[in-house]
Amino acid sequence: MRSSKFCLNIAGDTPSSNRHFDAIASHCTPVIISDDIELPYEDVFNYNEFCLFVQSSYALKKGFLMGLVRSIGREEWNKMWRRLKEVERYFDLRFPSKDDGGDYGVQMIWKALARKAPLVKMKVHKSQRFERPFKR
Incomplete structure (x- = not known):
């Protein structure tokens, strides 16, 4: 892979795979x-800047x-x-990281969870809107 310019990342039986990493x-x-x-950190990175996307039919x-x-x-x-x-x-998820101790991948996971937590809480609250029985 190191000597290749492009590497295929073919869909499998799961939404993502190690091939991407x-x-x-x-x-x-x-x-x-x-x-x-499903790609990690897609709310942060524009994958079009460093990946090519191909629809399966093409x-x-x-x-x-x-x-x-x-x-x-x-x-x-x-x-x-x-x-x-x-x-x-x-995308380096080793802990501690191999190079500068920055642990960027691990920090990105925590940040992604922090961004999603309010949305999850909001969905839970919205799902509970009509659970209280009406009294006539």
């Missing part, structure tokens, strides 16, 4: 073939994938690769 760790631009993939067309990756010019790929290297540290 492996590609990022290898500095290999993920080519994500999935219509409904990926099945003969020659489509090769045509797609060949259409990415050197300048565009370099831009994606640089962005991939910038975000890589947020």
Whole structure:
């Protein structure tokens, strides 16, 4: 993977897989073939800056994938690769982290949970709106 420019991330039987993390760790631009993939930190990162997305129906067309990756010019790929290297540290979930002790990936998980907690609480409250029986 380390010597590849693009790495396939094919949908499997779960919403996400390790292939995505492996590609990022290898500095290999993920080519994500999935219509409904769930990506971490998508509320923070614009994955279009460092990944290619392909709908499953297009990926099945003969020659489509090769045509797609060949259409990415050197300048565009370099831009994606640089962005991939910038975000890589947020996908390293080792604790403590290997390099600078920043534990960026672990911190991103905690921040993501903190962002979601109010939404979960709101949904719980909304779901309880009509639980109280009416008295006539």
